[in-house]
Amino acid sequence: MLHKKSAINPERLLEEIQELLETASKEYASDGKILVEIGRMQLLLNDAPGAKSYFQRAIDLNPRNMSARYLLAKILMREKDLHNALQICNQGTLLKEDEVLLSRLKLEIMHKLNFENTTIIEQYKNYLKDVPNDYFTKLCFASYLYLEGFDECADIFKELKYIPFISFREKRILVKEVDKHLNNKNISEKGIVKITTPSGFLLKTERFSSRTFVYCFFIKGGRIGDRITYTVKFNYIGPIAIYPKKIF
Secondary structure (H helix, E strand, C coil), X not given: CCCCXXXXXXXXXXXXXHHHHHHHHHHCCCCHHHHHHHHHHHHHCCCHHHHHHHHHHHHHHCCCCHHHHHHHHHHHHHCXXXXXXXXXXXHHHHHCCCCHHHHHHHHHHHHHCCCCHHHHHXXXXXXXXXXXXXHHHHHHHHHHHHHHCCCCHHHHHHHHHCCCCCXXXXXXXXXXXXXXXXXXXXXEEEEEEEEEECCEEEEEECCCCCCCCEEECCCCCCCCCCEEXXXXXXXXXXXXXXXXXXCC
């Protein structure tokens, strides 16, 4: 005779999970790693205030708990509390200058807060001096320099183009996370076709004097000397022209 499985009561299950979390937080009150994991579980339960409380407790126990700092700052970012999120990151990177995720998050927040470009550039340079192989951050730095009109970007793009462990095919793929990191809102510019290649066109922006070529994979009827308007995106080869149109 078959027996029907008893239906799971979601509300009761949630209560039991909460009870387990409360018990664990009392039994392991001085274990920062456990507190972080409890905070993660609170996030899964959509309890951001509870999660923030556990992450803060973990930081209070050990200010060098970078996981707790990162997760707390991410919540504060989602809540648009950018200044406090930045403070959490700054305190962490002062303790550990080569902390990758927290440093990336700090720079992302600085972009959202529209810090002066001199301050942001200094932050990138200081961080990359400590972590020269963080190529994603290096790509973001080169992209930022290009958008701000600094030709120093050319040297960084050249380095990124020849990273040995990323295939040429992968380097051609747009890195969408760059726009998010830079808080970039579809920047458009004008350029001139300088070189034609079997795979597309190389443009030079009219916005500033730069050694950097902008790659464009297709321009209908494109020729050397044509003026083009396009949206700028980025990959590990350099700036990419999206939605190109000839200017007549």
